[in-house]
Amino acid sequence: MSDRGTYIERPNRPLQVYAAIFLIVLYVPILFIPLFSFNDSIYVSFPLTGFTTKWYSELWSREPLWNALWNSVKVGAVVSVICTILGVIAARAITRYRMPGKSALVTFLMMPLVIPGIIFGVALLVLLSRAGVPLSLYTVGLGHLIVCLPFAVATLLPRFEGFDPSMEEASADLGENGWFTFWRVTFPMVFPGVVASLLLTFTISFDEFIMAFFLTGTDPTLPMYIWGQLRFPQQFPSVLAMSSLILFASFVLVFIAQWIGRMGLEKK
Amino acid sequence: MSNSDAFISIRNVQKFFGTFRAIESVSMDIGQGEFFSLLGASGCGKTTLLRMLAGFEDTSAGEIYIDGQPMSDVPPHQRPVNMVFQSYAIFPHLNVRDNIAYGLRKRKLTRAQRYELVDEMLDLIKLPGYGTRKANELSGGQRQRIALARALILRPKVLLLDEPLGALDKQLREQMQLELRALQRKVGITFVFVTHDQEEALTLSDRIAVMAGGKVLQVDTPQGLYEAPVSRTVASFIGNMNFFEGRVRRNGAATGAVEAEGLGTIPIPVDRLTRPDGAPVQVALRPEKFALTATRPDGDVPAVPARLNTAAYLGERSHYYVAIDGRTAPVAVSSPNVSRVNGPAQAGSDLWLSWSPDAVVILDPD
Amino acid sequence: MTDTSLLPDQTADAIAPRRRGARLTAMLHRRESLRGYLFMSPTLAIMAVGIVAPFILLLTMSTWTRQGFDFDTTPTFANYLRVWSEPIFGALMQRSFWISGVATVATVLVCYPMAYFVAFHVHKHKMLWLILMTLPFWTSYLLRVFAWKVILGYEGVINSGFLALGWIEEPLKVLLYSQTAVIITLAHAWAAFAILPLYVSLEKIDRSLLEAATDLGDGPVRRFFRITLPLSMPGVIAASFLIFIPTTGDYITPALLGGPNGQMIGNFIQLQFGPVNNWPMGATLSIVLMLWIAAIGLAFLYLTRVARKRLA
Numbered sequence: 038m039s040d041r042g043t044y045i046e047r048p049n050r051p052l053q054v055y056a057a058i059f060l061i062v063l064y065v066p067i068l069f070i071p072l073f074s075f076n077d078s079i080y081v082s083f084p085l086t087g088f089t090t091k092w093y094s095e096l097w098s099r100e101p102l103w104n105a106l107w108n109s110v111k112v113g114a115v116v117s118v119i120c121t122i123l124g125v126i127a128a129r130a131i132t133r134y135r136m137p138g139k140s141a142l143v144t145f146l147m148m149p150l151v152i153p154g155i156i157f158g159v160a161l162l163v164l165l166s167r168a169g170v171p172l173s174l175y176t177v178g179l180g181h182l183i184v185c186l187p188f189a190v191a192t193l194l195p196r197f198e199g200f201d202p203s204m205e206e207a208s209a210d211l212g213e214n215g216w217f218t219f220w221r222v223t224f225p226m227v228f229p230g231v232v233a234s235l236l237l238t239f240t241i242s243f244d245e246f247i248m249a250f251f252l253t254g255t256d257p258t259l260p261m262y263i264w265g266q267l268r269f270p271q272q273f274p275s276v277l278a279m280s281s282l283i284l285f286a287s288f289v290l291v292f293i294a295q296w297i298g299r300m301g302l303e304k305k
Numbered sequence: 306m307s308n309s310d311a312f313i314s315i316r317n318v319q320k321f322f323g324t325f326r327a328i329e330s331v332s333m334d335i336g337q338g339e340f341f342s343l344l345g346a347s348g349c350g351k352t353t354l355l356r357m358l359a360g361f362e363d364t365s366a367g368e369i370y371i372d373g374q375p376m377s378d379v380p381p382h383q384r385p386v387n388m389v390f391q392s393y394a395i396f397p398h399l400n401v402r403d404n405i406a407y408g409l410r411k412r413k414l415t416r417a418q419r420y421e422l423v424d425e426m427l428d429l430i431k432l433p434g435y436g437t438r439k440a441n442e443l444s445g446g447q448r449q450r451i452a453l454a455r456a457l458i459l460r461p462k463v464l465l466l467d468e469p470l471g472a473l474d475k476q477l478r479e480q481m482q483l484e485l486r487a488l489q490r491k492v493g494i495t496f497v498f499v500t501h502d503q504e505e506a507l508t509l510s511d512r513i514a515v516m517a518g519g520k521v522l523q524v525d526t527p528q529g530l531y532e533a534p535v536s537r538t539v540a541s542f543i544g545n546m547n548f549f550e551g552r553v554r555r556n557g558a559a560t561g562a563v564e565a566e567g568l569g570t571i572p573i574p575v576d577r578l579t580r581p582d583g584a585p586v587q588v589a590l591r592p593e594k595f596a597l598t599a600t601r602p603d604g605d606v607p608a609v610p611a612r613l614n615t616a617a618y619l620g621e622r623s624h625y626y627v628a629i630d631g632r633t634a635p636v637a638v639s640s641p642n643v644s645r646v647n648g649p650a651q652a653g654s655d656l657w658l659s660w661s662p663d664a665v666v667i668l669d670p671d
Numbered sequence: 672m673t674d675t676s677l678l679p680d681q682t683a684d685a686i687a688p689r690r691r692g693a694r695l696t697a698m699l700h701r702r703e704s705l706r707g708y709l710f711m712s713p714t715l716a717i718m719a720v721g722i723v724a725p726f727i728l729l730l731t732m733s734t735w736t737r738q739g740f741d742f743d744t745t746p747t748f749a750n751y752l753r754v755w756s757e758p759i760f761g762a763l764m765q766r767s768f769w770i771s772g773v774a775t776v777a778t779v780l781v782c783y784p785m786a787y788f789v790a791f792h793v794h795k796h797k798m799l800w801l802i803l804m805t806l807p808f809w810t811s812y813l814l815r816v817f818a819w820k821v822i823l824g825y826e827g828v829i830n831s832g833f834l835a836l837g838w839i840e841e842p843l844k845v846l847l848y849s850q851t852a853v854i855i856t857l858a859h860a861w862a863a864f865a866i867l868p869l870y871v872s873l874e875k876i877d878r879s880l881l882e883a884a885t886d887l888g889d890g891p892v893r894r895f896f897r898i899t900l901p902l903s904m905p906g907v908i909a910a911s912f913l914i915f916i917p918t919t920g921d922y923i924t925p926a927l928l929g930g931p932n933g934q935m936i937g938n939f940i941q942l943q944f945g946p947v948n949n950w951p952m953g954a955t956l957s958i959v960l961m962l963w964i965a966a967i968g969l970a971f972l973y974l975t976r977v978a979r980k981r982l983a
Contacts, residue, residue, distance in 0.1 A: 044361045044381050045881045046791055056788045059781070063807060063862060066818045069828055073821065081821050082831030127714045134707030142711065145718065151913060152964060153920025155937045156957050159944055160725030163732055163954060183721040186714065237809065244811035247922055251944070260813050267817065267927070277821075280814045287810035295802040295809075361882055382885045382894075394883035397982050398901045407897075408887030455887065 070284060074277035081273050092278035102279065105262035109243050112174055112258060116181040117239035124189030124234055125227065131190075132197040143190075150187040157183055158251035165252070172254035180248030185238040192237055192298055196230030233298030240290045244283070259283065311370075312337035312495055313358070313463060318367035320353055320519075327353045329519040330367070335497065335512075340489050342498045342506040344542075345516035351499045354516070355465050358497060359388050372462055387456035388465040391472070393448040395440045401427075401451055402436035408459045426454040429488070446477050453485075457492060466498045470505065482508050503543045507531070515539050531591075532664075537671050540589050547595075547636050551588040551667075553580050563588050563667060567632030568609060571662050578667065587668040592639035594664035597625060601657045608659035611636070613652050618642075627658055726961075733954040742951060750955035760956070764963065767935040770850055770925075771918035774857035775911050778865045781858065782910065786869035787899075790876075801870065808863030816923050819856040823847045823928065848930025856924045861917075865910040872906025873899070904978045912971040916964055936960055 077087035096102060130136075131143060149157060161180055162172075170176065204226070205218055224231075246260040253261050263279060266272040311334030320328035328350045335341045343351035356362045358369060360381030369376045371385060387408070396404050405423045414422070420436075427433050430450040435443075443451065449469055456464055470478045470485075486509050489496050500506050506513050507527040514524045515538075523535045534540035537548065549565040556562075561575040565588040580586060601608055611627040614635050623642055626635040636658065708715075734746040754760045789800050807815065822828040823846040830842040846852060876899065884894040922937035929935065936956065943953030 043356070043878075043882075044363075044885065045878055046794070049788075049792055052784060052788045052792060055784050059785045060803065063804070063859070066822055066859060067807060067810075067815060069821055070814065070818050080826060081824070081828075082826040083828065083835045084831075123714045123717065126710050130707045130710035134703050134710070136704040136707040136711075139707075142715075146714070148722070151916045151968075153917050153922075153937060153960070155920050155922050155940055156961060157722065157725070159940060159953060159957050160729045161721065162944065163950065164725040164728050167728060179721055182717055186717070190714075240809055244813070246811075246813045250922075250941075260811065263813065263817075267820075273821075276817070280811075280817065284810055284814055288806060291806055291809040292802060295806070296798075299798050299802070359882075359886060361885075380890075381882075382888050382890050386886075388883070388886045390879045390883055392877065392879050394877065394879040396880060396883070396898065407884070410893075411888050455883075459887065 067284060070277050071281040074274065074281045076274070079271060079274060081277065092274045093282075095275055096278055096282075099275075101257075102259075102262060105257050105259045108174055108256050109259040112178045112181060113239045113242040116178050116185055116242040117235045120182060120185045120189040120238045121193075121231055121234045123186060124193045125231060127190055128193035128197045128227075129223070131194065132200070146190055147187045149183050150191070154184065154247035155251075158248050161248075162251045172252055174254070174256050174258075176252040176254065177249050177258060180252045181242040181245055184245060184248055185241050188241060189234045189238050192234040192294075193227065193230045196227040200226050229297045229300050233294045236290050236294035237298070240287050240294070244287060311335060312339075312372060313497070314370040315354075316368050316370070318354070318357065318369060319365045320350070320357065320362060321365045327519050328357075328365075331519075331521050332367075333514060333521060333524055335495060337495055338493050340486070340496045340498065340509055340511045342500060342510040342513045343516055344500055344503060344506040344513050346501055346542075349516040350519040351501075351516050352467060355388075355467055355497060355499045358463070359386055359465050360384050385462040386465055387459055387461040387463075388467065389449075389452045389456055389469045391467045391469065393452040393469075393472075395443070395448050395451060397440050399440065400436070401432075401438045401440070401443070404440065404451055405436075405455045405458055407455060422458055423454075426458045429457075429491075430454045431484075445473055446481065449473065449481065453488070457488075457494070461494065463495045463497060466496060468499055468501070470500075471502075478505075485509060507543070515542060517542070532666075534589070534666060534668070537587055537589070537668055540666065540668065545592050545637060545639075547590050547592065548668075549588040549590070549632065551586045553578055553582055553584045553586055555582040563665070567629040567636075568660075569607065571607060571665055573662070573665065573667065580669070585670050587670055589666040589668055590660055590664060592624070592637040593622075593641075594660050595636065595638040595640075596659050597627065597638055597640060598657050598659065599654075602659045606659045607662060608657045611656050611658035613654050613656055615652055627656065629658060729954045729957055732951050733958045735951040735954075737949045737951055740948075750952050751959070753952070754955060754959055760959075763934075763936050763939055764959070766850075767919050767937075768963075770853055770933070770935060771857065771915055771921070774854045774861070774918055775915040777854065778858045778862050778914050779869070779907060779910050782862050782865040782869055783907070786866050786873055786906075789866075790870055790873035801867075804866050805863045808861075812860060813923055815860050816856055816927050819852070819859065820847070820927050823852050823855075847928060848933065850929070850933045852928040852930075853925050853933045853935075856928055857914075857918050857921065860924070861914045865914055868909035868913060869903065869906045872903045872909070876902050902982060905975060905982065908971060908974050908978060912968070916967065919964065920960055 072085075073081045074092055075088055075090065076085050077089035077091070078085075127146070131139060136142070158180065161176070161183075165172065165176055200223070204222055207222075244260060245258075246264065249258045249261050250264070257265065263276055266276050313335040315331055315333050315335075318328060318331045319326070331350075331354065343354060345351045353362055357364055358371075358376075360376065360379065364377060376384060396407065399407070402420065402423050405426055406419050409419050409422065423436060424433070427435055430453060432447060432450055432454075435447070435451075440448075449472075452469070470481050473481060482505060498506075498509060507530075510527060512524060512526055513530055515522045515530065517538055523530060523539045525533070530539065530543050534543065534546075540546045540548075549568060551563045551565040554562040554564055554570060555575070555578065559575065560572065561578045562570045562572045563578075563586060564570050568588070571588070596602070597611070597613075598608075609629050611629045614626040614628055616626075617624045621642065622639055625638040625640070627638060628635050638658070732742070733750055734748065735742045735744050736747060736749055737743070785804065789797065789804070793800050820827070824830070825842050825844070825847060827847065829846060830839070833839045834842065880898055880902070881894060884898045889897060919935070920937045920940075921935060922941055925933050925935045925938050926941075929938070940953050940956045940960070943949045943956060
């Protein structure tokens with residue numbers, strides 16, 4: 038006799054099995070990448086021929102790869118910081134002030150979340166080329182700002198929504214000025230959201246492809262470098278090794294971001 | 306196993322949530338057509354017990370019989386009971402008629418027959434013509450009635466009500482209490498009613514089970530619970546009560562008494578004394594069983610001198626706190642304001658406190 | 672009564688005539704909406720530079736025509752007429768909608784039970800489950816698509832695995848470079864995104880409604896179709912919207928896995944800006960795609976309104 042859960046929520050064996058299969062199917066395709074990255078064969082196919090780490094050590098000597106990695110880190114760092122600052126200001130304004138047309142504004146802000154990236158990519162490309170701006174990491178960064186901003190705002194909004202404005206008022210009442218109140222009261226309260234937003238937008242920028250595809254000049258980002266390598270099947274094992282490292286780093290970063298971001302938001 | 310007279314028979318039912326014991330071996334019987342209340346503070350297990358009757362919680366041990374049938378293996382949707390939920394649980398995507406007709410689907414009825422039954426129910430709950438209203442156009446009281454109609458239309462053997470009046474404001478609640486009682490008489494269905502409001506339980510019920518800490522403390526009629534509580538917990542949960550430390554005094558087999566602090570020796574018929582001579586007891590007297598007078602009452606009435614501490618005028622009655630010798634805590638007295646000129650209202654005045662011996666309740670010490 | 676002498680600063684401030692700069696501050700202080708817009712302005716500026724301006728120019732360019740390596744900037748609807756009259760464009764659009772439509776339906780169908788499971792049957796570590804389900808979505812899209820290339824390839828995981836197991840005689844050719852490959856990959860890649868709105872709408876359902884349905888005689892299956900599913904419709908609509916719109920214009924998946932029959936509108940747009948070098952045509956196709964998206968978006972919005980209204 039079970040002594041937990043009401044009739045509605047009592048354990049359902051078929052659903053449990055389904056959930057397990059779902060997670061397996063969700064993760065296994067991705068796990069083939071690290072699996073074959075350790076396979077001692079130029080061909081990405083079964084049966085596995087032997088264990089090797091040579092595809093990883095081979096990465097060390099690839100100068101262009103390291104340049105691309107450095108480019109991606111630069112763009113990601115700058116984009117995540119700018120996005121998060123803008124996101125904090127926007128989220129605070131959205132939650133604190135009564136503004137006419139606010140919901141339309143928020144919808145507009147969230148558009149890049151849904152609209153295919155290719156449209157933003159070509160639109161920016163057209164603008165930049167007509168304005169005579171040469172394509173560079175800066176143009177990639179601009180594209181990434183557009184893509185990442187909605188995620189920053191979406192991560193930060195719930196933090197500000199759960200924030201009791203009377204606390205700011207209490208601080209103001211105790212004689213603190215606006216900036217001081219922000220630093221001493223508001224910022225610590227939304228800090229987890231800020232960290233989550235930084236990590237998340239960095240990862241998104243780091244992994245972003247389609248904007249970079251249209252807006253990259255001579256300095257490729259890491260995904261662009263990988264895209265270039267995908268044309269050569271003999272490069273597959275190296276790409277697999279590279280991808281494994283990127284996936285691992287992304288998973289860790291996003292997991293931390295999600296964990297921090299949701300901390301304290303769950304109602305229990 | 307089951308008591309043949311009882312319509313609902315709860316036998317040694319227990320409920321654990323993990324290691325927490327929500328219900329500790331409860332047994333009781335509920336008769337057919339009875340308005341039966343489960344009364345207790347929140348967390349006492351009353352809702353859990355009700356949900357076990359409905360089948361939403363399974364029993365960790367014991368058995369529940371309804372109309373002679375054991376219920377353990379009957380899933381909730383096949384039990385002959387229906388429930389009125391605390392939140393009413395009106396389906397938001399259906400209109401009033403579809404809400405009320407929800408459970409009729411299984412019966413082989415034509416649409417016209419279904420609607421006719423719904424219209425009958427709408428008349429019964431005094432909301433005729435509300436069939437096509439949407440769920441979000443209803444007030445709290447209306448939702449409550451629709452929840453009631455939705456359950457009653459299925460003619461269940463038992464109707465379970467989980468604090469159905471809790472969300473209503475005071476005036477509407479009192480009106481609904483009367484309507485609910487009248488409705489129950491009319492349909493003759495057994496009602497099991499959960500509430501934490503003792504006044505509501507007293508008003509509505511044929512019998513009440515007082516629960517605390519997962520246990521049933523007493524099952525009795527409203528009058529029985531009020532006049533003859535079996536424990537201090539029950540006595541203080543229902544109404545107000547003055548408790549006096551006391552001792553049993555037996556003079557042979559014929560006459561008996563209790564000695565209560567500040568009240569002196571009160572003669573009690575021997576058959577009401579269960580404990581031996583000298584045993585400590587609690588002597589309990591409700592505030593309205595006392596009388597305050599300026600002079601010592603005539604005749605055999607027991608009385609002690611008292612000094613008035615505070616007086617509160619409440620309209621229909623007044624509450625007093627008086628100090629008596631031999632007892633540190635003040636005694637609460639409540640008396641109706643029968644004349645316009647209220648008697649002893651001046652704090653500090655010296656009065657007489659009297660009581661009728663047959664109103665005295667003798668309880669075991671806790 | 673307040674003793675004002677105890678508060679010298681505040682009184683002095685209030686009495687002193689306002690300085691010039693203080694006036695603006697005061698106005699901002701009073702006009703709440705103005706302050707709000709002031710805070711929003713940097714974000715809005717970026718959105719204006721990054722979205723509004725490019726779109727205006729894109730719209731303008733769509734009325735130009737290519738002339739050798741330059742543009743003829745005389746406004747004309749020639750590109751739109753071509754898109755309207757030449758069947759290839761219509762077919763391409765249709766195929767894009769078909770592929771992402773099937774992927775959307777598949778994703779929602781597959782994700783619904785999972786969202787249901789987490790909403791109703793996970794009691795401990797709910798947050799962990801949610802993160803676990805959505806985690807892949809945040810990682811590199813390119814690499815997840817690449818993973819499917821590895822799996823579905825001619826010598827990929829499935830073919831080589833099945834060959835090694837002796838289940839097939841020779842590699843299956845239908846796996847890679849087909850619409851099926853695109854649909855499978857899109858569904859897999861977007862599953863994590865569909866889970867969230869489904870989960871939120873299921874989690875919101877008041878449990879007492881489900882108990883009431885049970886109490887009124889519905890078994891689990893009937894209860895699901897009469898209560899749970901209708902009440903979770905807003906989530907189903909939102910999830911469909913969130914998958915359908917972005918996948919319609921997807922580029923990577925059809926480019927890597929689609930083959931000639933699996934190319935979608937996004938690939939065609941890229942062609943115009945790349946090898947074909949007909950930017951005005953590319954701009955036109957982008958605008959047409961945007962218009963379609965806007966129309967579909969409005970349809971979804973209407974559906975959501977209807978669903979919300981019924982549930983309000």
